Amino acid sequence: MSQPYVVHLNPVAFQLGPVQVHWYGLMYLLGFFGAIVLGEYRRRRGRLPVSREALSDLFFYGMMGVIVGGRVWYMLFYYAGGPRWIWTDPLALFKVWDGGMSFHGGLLGVLAASLWWSRRHKLHFFDTVDFVAPLIPLGLGLGRLGNFINGELWGKPGTVPWAMVFPQAHGEDVQYVAGHPAWAEALQRYGGLPRHPSELYELALEGVVMFAVLWLVSMKPRPRYLVSGLFALMYGCFRFAVEFVRVPDPQLGYLFGTSWVTMGQMQSLPLVVVGLLLLWMSRRAPVLPLAEGGAKG
Secondary structure, X not given: OOOOEEOOOOOEEEEEXXXXXXXXXXXXXXXXXXXXXXXXXXXXXOOOOOOHXXXXXXXXXXXXXXXXXXXXXXXXXXXXXXXXXXXXXXXXXXXXXXXXXXXXXXXXHHHHHHHHHHHHOOOOHHHHHXXXXXXXXXXXXXXXXXXXXXXXXXXXXXXOOOOEEOHHHHHHHHHHHHHOHHHHHHHHHHOOOEEOOHHHHHHHHHHHHHHHHHHHHOOOOOEOOHHHHHHHHHHHHHHHHHOOOEOOOOOOOOOOOOOOOOXXXXXXXXXXXXXXXXXXXXXXXXXXXXOOOOOOX
């Protein structure tokens, strides 16, 4: 294969005095901002009969849900050493500068915030979730782009023409070659093993494809549960598939003594089941009518 692309990008977008602003953080901000803009667009077209102020509250609570849920879930299921931090180092929960966020936990956080907000505004929970679902893939895709810029969450070694070298994986490359001598030449030639850019796979599937499908489907009023079901089913399937070419979290490795089952796959399977159930429920569910004349305020 030809010389692979080397992922060696500067994770710092810009610096203001002693403060460094990282691309990964900017991706989160852009994801939230994009959701707000698209959500207001949908609200004004009557997709949810609430005021602009009420929708702003939903986005604020949802943002808190992403941060709190994503962090707590990571600490419970992905943190090195397991949940012993709860009684040995409880302050580790707040050390967000050490990294560690989980999509599945962030999703649960958003759902919890949506449930509380829906009850407060006397709306059906799944009408809210159907409204929010098409807005999430934008943030998912931007988050994966941030992972790629950071050169993290790389894939397994591969010979595909678009395989890339991740310098931060050099230590792992050396260990891999020790057990797979056939890759020694590639390591010597390229200075690192060509790997699947799994972050870009997830950007394409969880970001671009999911956004396009959900946005197009939700352009017209649909039965309750349909959009939420599509979101859960697509994310579960896409994440489960990409995990086959993505290196698992080093502190966890593969589960159950296998060479392919990952925590990401185990946590994505329930989404596939929930997605299928919601799609089945949507067959006899009502369609939320548009607010007359579009939403006001």
